[in-house]
Amino acid sequence: MDFKRYLITAALPYANGPVHIGHLAGCYLPADIYVRFLRSQKKDVQFICGSDEHGVPITIRAMKEGITPQDVVDKYNTIIKNSFEEMGISFNIYSRTSSKIHTETAQAFFLNLYNKGIFEERESEQYYDESKEMFLADRYILGTCPVCGNNNAYGDQCEKCGSSLSPEQLIDPRSALSSASLVKKKTKHWYFPLDKYENWLKEWIVEGKKDHWKSNVYGQCKSWLDNGLYPRAMTRDSTWGVPVPLPDAVGKVLYVWFDAPIGYISATKELTNLWSDYWCNEDTKLVHFIGKDNIVFHCIIFPAMLKAHGGFVLPESVPANEFLNLEGEKISTSRNWAVWVNDFLKDFPDQQDTLRYVLCANAPETKDNDFTWKDFQDRVNSELVAIFGNFVNRTFVLMHKLCKGRVPKMHNDIVDVSDNGLADDIVATKLKVEQNIENYKFRDALYEIIDLARKGNKYLQDKAPWLLAKTPELQLENQQKIDNCLHVCLQLTANLAILINPFLPFTAKKMCFMMKVVERMLEWENAGRLDLLKVSYPLRAPELLFKKIEDIEIEQQINKLKETQKTIKMSETTDKMDNTETVRQEIKLEVHAPKQEITYEDFAKLDLRVATIIGAEKVKNADKLLKIELDLKTEIRTVVSGIALHFKPEDIIGKQVTIVANLAPRKLKGIESKGMILMAENEDGRLIFVSPLEKADAGSEVK
Numbered sequence: 001m002d003f004k005r006y007l008i009t010a011a012l013p014y015a016n017g018p019v020h021i022g023h024l025a026g027c028y029l030p031a032d033i034y035v036r037f038l039r040s041q042k043k044d045v046q047f048i049c050g051s052d053e054h055g056v057p058i059t060i061r062a063m064k065e066g067i068t069p070q071d072v073v074d075k076y077n078t079i080i081k082n083s084f085e086e087m088g089i090s091f092n093i094y095s096r097t098s099s100k101i102h103t104e105t106a107q108a109f110f111l112n113l114y115n116k117g118i119f120e121e122r123e124s125e126q127y128y129d130e131s132k133e134m135f136l137a138d139r140y141i142l143g144t145c146p147v148c149g150n151n152n153a154y155g156d157q158c159e160k161c162g163s164s165l166s167p168e169q170l171i172d173p174r175s176a177l178s179s180a181s182l183v184k185k186k187t188k189h190w191y192f193p194l195d196k197y198e199n200w201l202k203e204w205i206v207e208g209k210k211d212h213w214k215s216n217v218y219g220q221c222k223s224w225l226d227n228g229l230y231p232r233a234m235t236r237d238s239t240w241g242v243p244v245p246l247p248d249a250v251g252k253v254l255y256v257w258f259d260a261p262i263g264y265i266s267a268t269k270e271l272t273n274l275w276s277d278y279w280c281n282e283d284t285k286l287v288h289f290i291g292k293d294n295i296v297f298h299c300i301i302f303p304a305m306l307k308a309h310g311g312f313v314l315p316e317s318v319p320a321n322e323f324l325n326l327e328g329e330k331i332s333t334s335r336n337w338a339v340w341v342n343d344f345l346k347d348f349p350d351q352q353d354t355l356r357y358v359l360c361a362n363a364p365e366t367k368d369n370d371f372t373w374k375d376f377q378d379r380v381n382s383e384l385v386a387i388f389g390n391f392v393n394r395t396f397v398l399m400h401k402l403c404k405g406r407v408p409k410m411h412n413d414i415v416d417v418s419d420n421g422l423a424d425d426i427v428a429t430k431l432k433v434e435q436n437i438e439n440y441k442f443r444d445a446l447y448e449i450i451d452l453a454r455k456g457n458k459y460l461q462d463k464a465p466w467l468l469a470k471t472p473e474l475q476l477e478n479q480q481k482i483d484n485c486l487h488v489c490l491q492l493t494a495n496l497a498i499l500i501n502p503f504l505p506f507t508a509k510k511m512c513f514m515m516k517v518v519e520r521m522l523e524w525e526n527a528g529r530l531d532l533l534k535v536s537y538p539l540r541a542p543e544l545l546f547k548k549i550e551d552i553e554i555e556q557q558i559n560k561l562k563e564t565q566k567t568i569k570m571s572e573t574t575d576k577m578d579n580t581e582t583v584r585q586e587i588k589l590e591v592h593a594p595k596q597e598i599t600y601e602d603f604a605k606l607d608l609r610v611a612t613i614i615g616a617e618k619v620k621n622a623d624k625l626l627k628i629e630l631d632l633k634t635e636i637r638t639v640v641s642g643i644a645l646h647f648k649p650e651d652i653i654g655k656q657v658t659i660v661a662n663l664a665p666r667k668l669k670g671i672e673s674k675g676m677i678l679m680a681e682n683e684d685g686r687l688i689f690v691s692p693l694e695k696a697d698a699g700s701e702v703k
């Protein structure tokens with residue numbers, strides 16, 4: 001199908017931190033390449049983005065820093081916007097969801113659905129912080145992770161072990177805002193009945209999109225649909241966000257994933273009065289560029305919302321990328337494990353295109369990929385500098401030296417097979433680049449361009465015009481050969497500028513300057529032509545297109561990361577130390593406070609015995625527990641003891657311990673524990689067994 005217009009969106013970045021290379025590689029760079037390619041074909045295209053400024057993490061950050069949520073989003077919106085501009089990400093508009101036009105658009109969208117009776121109103125019990133007088137979203141709730149015991153797990157996820165959780169699963173849930181323990185209170189919300197759109201979505205995605213959506217995107221959608229869809233609350237109890245436009249909804253805002261994608265529409269409205277030409281026409285191609293964590297929102301929830309509203313075009317494709325890791329570890333904003341775009345540009349000024357190159361050549365298009373500084377250096381030096389930059393530079397230097405700085409004439413009577421071969425390569429490369437970009441295979445497209453430059457280098461090497469110039473007796477004949485060679489190389493240079501333009505726009509611009517051509521030459525239809533540079537046209541002196549990356553620059557970056565790693569480790573140890581410190585003080589207090597006096601009869605109720613440990617192993621999914629087998633001479637007992645952090649199982653076998661043998665049995669992690677091992681504590685707070693000084697008879701009574 002031929003589309004009249006293109007509406008390209010890139011995921012709205014969350015305004016609670018700067019942009020890092022993972023963001024760029026994930027969606028902004030591929031989206032920008034695609035848009036620049038469309039623009040070079042003179043297509044009618046709008047490239048839409050903006051900051052996502054609502055949601056819980058922003059309010060938490062504001063509370064932590066003692067500023068307002070508005071202060072937080074103002075700060076990061078500016079940083080993010082500047083980073084994109086500097087990297088040449090060429091949005092038609094970069095808006096924000098805290099704008100008035102967005103509030104109006106999102107509220108009107110909600111009311112449209114509300115008036116059609118689409119929402120289901122439901123009351124439910126949710127955690128409420130009485131001291132702050134507010135309901136808490138999952139992220140505001142902290143507690144102990146039931147899986148790993150981390151006592152700062154969030155109500156939706158434990159960041160230590162990665163388990164996804166619900167607030168109900170947390171042990172001892174407390175408020176992240178006040179540390180108060182929580183009460184449950186009734187609250188009303190509006191649910192979008194995704195289940196009612198399940199059949200339609202199956203038809204649209206499974207029947208309609210399977211042939212051309214990326215397999216990672218299609219696969220994720222298919223598994224959501226196979227598992228069945230459920231109604232989802234589209235409102236939240238909060239004061240930061242788009243207010244729910246209903247009289248009985250005081251203190252409620254739209255769910256951030258309801259309002260954020262509508263941000264694409266409101267940003268287009270802000271950009272142009274003709275916004276509905278793009279959003280409400282079947283001949284618009286709507287493409288959402290996103291990272292893989294947003295697939296469900298863009299492929300299932302937002303399309304269902306658009307369908308429920310009616311009148312909007314649906315996404316034709318959602319080319320989501322996988323994740324980019326950094327030096328083998330997941331990039332993390334909160335842990336500061338990232339290469340921030342604003343930092344990169346400080347350390348590598350004017351090297352936007354080298355970063356664009358590496359992030360595209362190594363893009364996580366089909367699987368997670370790793371960014372390493374060594375690989376960055378290798379790709380820049382051995383591909384960008386040694387192949388592309390080198391070809392253009394040699395061509396210009398030789399043209400100035402051997403052709404008086406002017407585009408030489410082509411002598412058609414001596415054209416040979418390698419001249420024609422290179423001309424064919426240019427046309428073939430253009431087609432391959434086109435096909436790859438149209439299928440969102442930007443990495444392959446870029447590879448084809450570098451490969452064409454490689455062919456140019458080989459051509460130049462084979463023709464060796466510098467050798468031809470050294471034989472004065474054949475001067476006239478050889479000059480014609482030199483002319484042809486450099487004519488072809490210069491036309492190839494012009495073609496390379498057109499092909500590389502969507503990927504490395506700063507470089508293409510520099511090449512236009514050197515060739516003294518207007519940037520209109522970069523229009524895609526010109527690719528493949530061999531008359532782009534006019535004969536005897538004087539060209540400028542060459543400038544280096546790319547800078548070689550030195551070892552020392554890479555070392556500095558690696559050291560920077562090592563410092564970060566140290567800080568991360570230190571803060572993790574401090575956390576742990578803080579915790580043990582409190583626990584230990586509590587224990588000490590218990591030790592020092594004398595207990596109430598008891599009678600001998602009370603004491604005699606205890607059945608204390610010496611036992612020998614004959615087996616010990618860790619309990620699955622419980623960091624602190626050991627399952628211990630004890631020999632009591634008359635029987636073998638199983639006891640589960642919370643000492644795994646202090647002892648390795650293999651170290652305690654054969655040791656004699658004292659146990660309370662007549663303690664009522666209880667189940668821990670599904671294992672019945674009969675009895676309790678007595679422990680004391682040394683100065684360091686380490687647990688030690690209470691053992692007989694000499695070897696005792698196993699099972700003997702302690703009196």
Ligand SMILES: [Zn+2]
Nearest residue numbers: 145148158161
């Ligand atoms: Zn956990």
